Amino acid sequence: MSDLLSALLLGIIEGLTEFLPVSSTGHLLIAQHWLGTRSDFFTIVIQAGAILAITLVFRQRLWALATGLGQRENRDYALKLAAAFAVTAIVGLPVRMAGWELPETVTPVAWALILGGIWMIVAERLAERRGDSIDVTWTVAVLVGLAQVVAGVFPGTSRSAAAIFMAMLAGLSRRSAATEFVFLVGIPTMFAASAYAFLELWLEQGLGGEAWGEVALAFTAATATGFVVVKWLLGYIKSHRYTGFAVYRMLLGGLLLLLMPAGS
Template sequence: MPDLLAALLLGIIEGLTEFLPISSTGHLLIAQHWLGPRSDFFNIVIQAGAILAVTLVFRQRLWELATQLHVPAHRDYVAKIAVAFLVTAVVGLPVRLAGWELPETVTPIAWALVIGGLWMLLAEHYAEKRGDIATVSWKVAVLVGLAQVVAGVFPGTSRSAAAIFVAMLAGTSRRSSATEFVFLVGIPTMFAASGFAFVELVLDDALGGEDWTAVALAFTAAAATGFVVVRWLMGYIKAHRFTGFALYRIVLGLLLLTLMPAGS
């Protein structure tokens, strides 16, 4: 396959999966088994495209929060975003510095997809018994931060899935409210993670040899696709459950375990 086409497909996959509860890291690792491995810099750039997308989707909400901090409800909400981010940073940074690396086979990703799908079905079932609660509590903020770390350690889990369903179980049972909070927390979290990874590459002098055309194409594809997906998802979950995503994860995970039992 031509390299530019492979880069385009990887950018689209990143945009499609970064904010859907199906694991972007898992899908990219799987895709790169067929499309060829990419550099860490390439993966950082396409993730930045997805971050740009969600930032643009929530630009009005972000502007509202930034310019109306004098409103107690907005100040409280921003503080909870900050707490969730800080929990992720404080707990996740030591994991990163310890040298944790992504798996080289798809087996652990496949199991994470299956287990995560089952967890989503159960979590949404029990969360709905709480009623329609839109409030984000301090407990939810802390647990969302921890969930992001867990998802980072176990690729295939999905950062958005882990955080959204923890939020729903912990008290923010309204799907749209839990999802919006998780996405807003994800903006500083992912910017910080990408920035940290970029600095590591600079310090290791590992930025040479990139095909900048392929990188730019993949970044654009991730940003454009991510923008469409996030806008669609925020409308979809107002009237639909996450069941379809859970079933997709389970089926994909089982297919990978069946077709690739050795993991590669």
């Protein structure tokens, strides 16, 4: 397989899985086993493509919030987004600097996929018993921020899955409302995480030796695919549960444990 095709496929996989609650880490782990391992810079760039995609999807919502801060409802929502991001940054940065993170190898990622799938099924059922709330409380904002930190410590957990279902358990029980809040929080969170990783990599290793054409192709593929996937998911969850994604996670985790070497 050519390097360009490999880069294209990795970009598509990133776009497909970054915002679905299935763990992009687990999928890229499998993909790079067959398509070849890429540099940390390559991974940062394709994640940036996914961030750009979700920013484009929510461009009107973001503009409405930015220009409507004079309205109490918009100001309150924006402050809670900022609070969730602040919790992630304040707690997550020391955790990252201390190196508290499980390795991105098969065994921990596979178990995170399996346990995360079980958590999704239980959390969704519990949230449904609470009614159909669309109110983002300060408790929801703080717990979403903490859930993003947990997802960073345990590769394979899925940032979106951890945060969405924490929001639902904390009282934001309507799936669409929880998903929108988590996705909007994810924009500054992922931009900041990617910028930090880029700076860290640049200071330690520099950026020489990259195949820029492949990087650009993968970035474009991740952006285009991510845009389509997020638009689809926002429509899908209005009338469907997340159960199918949970079952898929458990099957994928089991396959990883069975078929791939434990240290890979």
